[in-house]
Structures are given as C-alpha cells and as structure tokens.
Amino acid sequence: MGKKNKQFVEKITAMEDDFAQWYTDVVKQADLVEYGLVRGTMIIKPYGFAIWENIKDELDYKIKETGHSNVAFPVFIPESLLQKEKDHVEGFAPEVAWITHGGDDKLAERLAFRPTSEVLFSDYYSKNIHSYRDLPKLYNQWTNVVRWEKTTRPFLRSSEFHWQEGHTAHATDEDAAQETDRMLGVYADLVEDYLAIPVLRGRKTEKEKFAGAKYTLTIEALMHDGKALQSGTSHHFGLGFAEAFDITYLDENGESQFVHQTSWGFSTRIMGALIMVHGDNRGLVVPPRIAPTQAMIVPIAQHKEGVLDKAYDLRDRLKDLVRVDIDASDKMPGWKFNEYEMKGIPVRVEMGPKDIEKEQVVLVRRDTGEKEFVALNDLENRLPALLDEIQQNLFDKALAHRNEKTSVAKNMDEFKQTLEQKTGFIKAMWCGDNACEEKIKEETTATSRCIPFEQETVADTCVCCGKEAKELVIWAKAY
Numbered sequence: 514m515g516k517k518n519k520q521f522v523e524k525i526t527a528m529e530d531d532f533a534q535w536y537t538d539v540v541k542q543a544d545l546v547e548y549g550l551v552r553g554t555m556i557i558k559p560y561g562f563a564i565w566e567n568i569k570d571e572l573d574y575k576i577k578e579t580g581h582s583n584v585a586f587p588v589f590i591p592e593s594l595l596q597k598e599k600d601h602v603e604g605f606a607p608e609v610a611w612i613t614h615g616g617d618d619k620l621a622e623r624l625a626f627r628p629t630s631e632v633l634f635s636d637y638y639s640k641n642i643h644s645y646r647d648l649p650k651l652y653n654q655w656t657n658v659v660r661w662e663k664t665t666r667p668f669l670r671s672s673e674f675h676w677q678e679g680h681t682a683h684a685t686d687e688d689a690a691q692e693t694d695r696m697l698g699v700y701a702d703l704v705e706d707y708l709a710i711p712v713l714r715g716r717k718t719e720k721e722k723f724a725g726a727k728y729t730l731t732i733e734a735l736m737h738d739g740k741a742l743q744s745g746t747s748h749h750f751g752l753g754f755a756e757a758f759d760i761t762y763l764d765e766n767g768e769s770q771f772v773h774q775t776s777w778g779f780s781t782r783i784m785g786a787l788i789m790v791h792g793d794n795r796g797l798v799v800p801p802r803i804a805p806t807q808a809m810i811v812p813i814a815q816h817k818e819g820v821l822d823k824a825y826d827l828r829d830r831l832k833d834l835v836r837v838d839i840d841a842s843d844k845m846p847g848w849k850f851n852e853y854e855m856k857g858i859p860v861r862v863e864m865g866p867k868d869i870e871k872e873q874v875v876l877v878r879r880d881t882g883e884k885e886f887v888a889l890n891d892l893e894n895r896l897p898a899l900l901d902e903i904q905q906n907l908f909d910k911a912l913a914h915r916n917e918k919t920s921v922a923k924n925m926d927e928f929k930q931t932l933e934q935k936t937g938f939i940k941a942m943w944c945g946d947n948a949c950e951e952k953i954k955e956e957t958t959a960t961s962r963c964i965p966f967e968q969e970t971v972a973d974t975c976v977c978c979g980k981e982a983k984e985l986v987i988w989a990k991a992y
C-alpha cells in the first residue's frame with residue numbers, strides 16, 4: 514500500500530471543546546479558504562467559491578426576477594464624495610482604506626477603496642434622474658468591498674469581502690418602503706429555502722441601524738454555539754442621501770421632488786452561517802440545493818474487473834438528474850469517505866462487486882450518517898427524493914435548535930442567568946430608550962438583534978429599567 518493511501522483526513526477539534534477552533538479547522542480542512550498575504554484577507558478556494566457561486570446564482574436570478582439590473586461602479590471613492598452624508602461617513606470612517614499615491618505621485622485628493630457604494634450611486638443618480646419617468650431606478654452590483662477590520666475571521670469578518678449591493682431610487686416613500694420589504698423577503702426566502710437556515714425577520718434599533726439610513730431591516734440566524742449572525746440587511750434611506758446629493762426629479766405636475774432611496778446587501782458572510790449552523794464534528798454539511806456536488810460515487814474494490822466501468826455508467830446515468838461526481842483515484846475508500854464527509858457532500862454512493870451482483874447501490878446520508886440499499890433501477894426516483902429529505906431535515910434541525918435556544922427574560926437577573934445557562938436568542942420587552950439598550954450591551958455583551966415583525970407581549974415592562982414596554986426585542990450575543 515502506497516504512503517498516500519494512508520493519509521486519512523486530519524482530525525478537527527470537537528465543537529464542544531472549542532467552537533472557534535472547530536470553525537477554523539473546518540474552514541481549512543474542507544478546503545474553503547486560505548489566508549491572504551495581507552492580514553484579514555482571504556483566498557476563497559475552488560470548493561468554497563463553488564458553494565458561494567451557487568448561492569450567488571440563485572440570488573442573482575431573484576434580483577433580476579424582481580426587476581433589477583446589474584451594473585458595475587468603480588472601486589474608488591473621492592474623499593470629498595464620501596464626506597457628503599454626515600452619518601454615513603462617521604459610520605464608516607474608522608474602517609476606510611485610503612489610496613494616497615498613483616505611482617510615485619501623491620494624489621491631490623485621497624481616494625477610498627469603497628467600503629460600500631451609496632455615495633457613488635447617489636452621485637450618479639443626481640446626474641441621471643430628471644423626471645418621474647426615470648423612476649424607479651433599480652440597480653445592483655456584485656463586487657468586493659474593503660473594510661479595515663481590527664479582528665478578522667474567514668467569512669465572518671474580513672478586511673475584504675464579496676457581496677452584492679442593491680441601490681434603488683423611487684418616487685415615493687411608500688415605494689421605497691415596499692422595495693426595502695421586498696428585498697428582505699428575497700434574502701429570507703433564499704436563506705431558508707436554499708441554505709436551510711431559519712431566520713428571524715425584523716427591524717434594527719436606531720443604535721444598530723445602517724449609518725445614514727432611516728431604518729434597517731435584517732434577517733438574523735442562530736449559530737450552533739448560540740450566537741447570532743446578521744445574515745442580510747435592507748435599508749430604507751428616506752431622503753438622507755437625496756438631500757445630501759441633491760437627487761431630484763420633476764413629478765407629473767412639473768414640481769421638483771427628492772427621490773426616496775434604498776440599499777440592500779448580502780455577502781460571503783453567509784458562508785460562515787452555513788458552516789456554523791449545519792456543520793458537525795466530522796466537518797461541513799452542505800444543504801443539497803447549494804451543494805456543488807450533491808452525490809459522490811465512491812467505487813469499492815475498484816481494482817476488480819467491471820467495477821469502475823459500472824461506476825462510470827452510473828455517473829453518466831445520474832449526471833442530468835443531480836450534480837454527481839466520482840472519485841476513481843487510487844486512494845482508499847476510507848480516505849474518500851472522510852474527505853467527502855469533511856466537505857459536507859450530501860450523499861455518498863457506494864458501489865462494489867457485491868452491489869453490482871445484486872444490482873444495487875448503497876446511499877449514505879451526510880446529515881444523519883444513515884445507510885440505505887437502493888435497487889439500481891430505482892435510483893432515479895430515490896436519489897432526488899433523498900436530497901429533498903436531507904434539505905428538509907437540515908432546516909428542521911436548525912429550527913428545533915433555534916427554538917430550544919430561545920428564551921424569555923422579564924428582568925435583568927433573568928436576562929443574565931439565561932445568557933449564562935443557555936446562550937441563544939432572548940426575547941425581552943424594551944421601552945425604546947437607547948440608554949437601556951446600551952446598558953444591556955455593557956452588562957451582558959448581548960446586543961439587540963432586531964425588533965421582530967412578529968411581535969408578542971412577554972411582559973408589560975422594559976427588561977432593563979422596568980418602565981412601560983414599547984415593543985419586543987430579540988437579543989443575543991452576536992458575531
């Protein structure tokens with residue numbers, strides 16, 4: 514036996530022992546990412562990028578289906594342009610990477626590498642919107658952005674990341690509000706239906722909203738360790754940018770009006786959610802709908818006559834039905850089992866001489882490890898059905914986990930106790946005062962995740978100050 518046949522997959526840290534290390538191990542061992550040369554940057558490797566592309570392609574389809582057009586704006590933002598909207602520049606200033614030189618020459622004006630592109634679109638809209646007939650403007654771009662983060666982790670927080678950012682302009686506040694809702698809905702459906710991750714939908718508090726927005730809508734997911742991850746946001750800008758950039762149009766009566774704007778973004782951060790919601794101690798678990806390879810054929814005793822031929826026949830039979838691949842390398846089957854479990858491929862298809870004799874294959878699910886024998890002539894039925902079952906099971910498991918880790922707190926003692934015993938979402942009433950929100954963060958490190966659309970009354974008084982409560986807020990420690 515050759516040396517390479519003995520290289521079984523390296524072990525990963527158990528998530529119960531050290532969740533952060535488990536995450537780092539999975540990212541590396543599943544071959545998703547390598548660290549870039551500049552601190553906080555990452556190289557997304559082929560397998561990681563293939564998963565992201567499947568997510569991206571589906572989202573791109575939905576973005577176009579809802580009437581938006583893709584565009585590409587420059588990476589550079591002149592400093593004077595970034596300064597135009599006060600809240601916005603304050604929000605992003607600490608994270609901006611500046612370009613000061615072109616070759617050896619110092620630039621007359623510093624250029625920001627875009628941390629986000631609101632000001633570029635606003636400047637463009639101010640020059641290209643004239644009449645109510647020009648509205649709505651529904652633009653989206655797929656780009657990378659740079660935010661100079663102090664502490665970074667692959668996918669979750671990196672100095673450069675990939676995303677899409679939608680930027681729209683509308684005639685009325687109501688139109689912009691509908692757009693903000695619509696795109697949050699697109700994100701929520703994508704994450705629930707394709708990534709099998711249940712999300713809470715709601716509005717951010719004033720403190721947590723996007724810099725320069727009238728309000729921000731968010732979807733929030735719960736990770737396996739009980740921490741929340743903001744998974745997509747949609748902002749209603751009201752007139753903030755329109756006034757700062759003088760974006761006006763003539764309405765049907767010939768009167769000048771400001772436009773109402775939105776923006777919405779969804780990033781590679783979602784890869785972090787994918788890992789931390791579905792992953793286990795054997796590695797990544799990829800929901801079938803976004804898996805680059807849904808079924809991996811592993812021939813058993815492939816040196817025996819006829820096995821490889823049959824395995825390739827099987828691949829050819831299935832390839833129009835599911836995303837299927839075959840590993841006919843001379844590595845041991847045990848190595849292959851570990852490798853594709855680590856990569857989270859939803860189904861392993863085993864086929865050896867005995868199976869060929871019995872005209873069957875063995876299907877092994879990644880999510881539960883269950884094995885089943887399936888007659889070869891039933892495979893076209895069974896395999897797609899099994900992939901659907903896995904997709905559903907992953908969602909159900911994640912939802913059950915979220916429910917189990919969601920608690921109610923009526924006062925600060927309960928809040929702190931709950932957070933210690935069972936990290937997760939905490940439902941608690943809030944008076945609406947920023948001071949209470951600050952205090953909760955200071956004393957517990959939990960932040961307000963959202964004011965959920967689905968409101969309920971779990972108490973009459975604010976969890977923090979005891980005054981009359983205004984609304985239910987979902988709190989959690991967060992990434």
Ligand SMILES: [Zn+2]
Nearest residue numbers: 944949975978
């Ligand atoms: Zn209060």
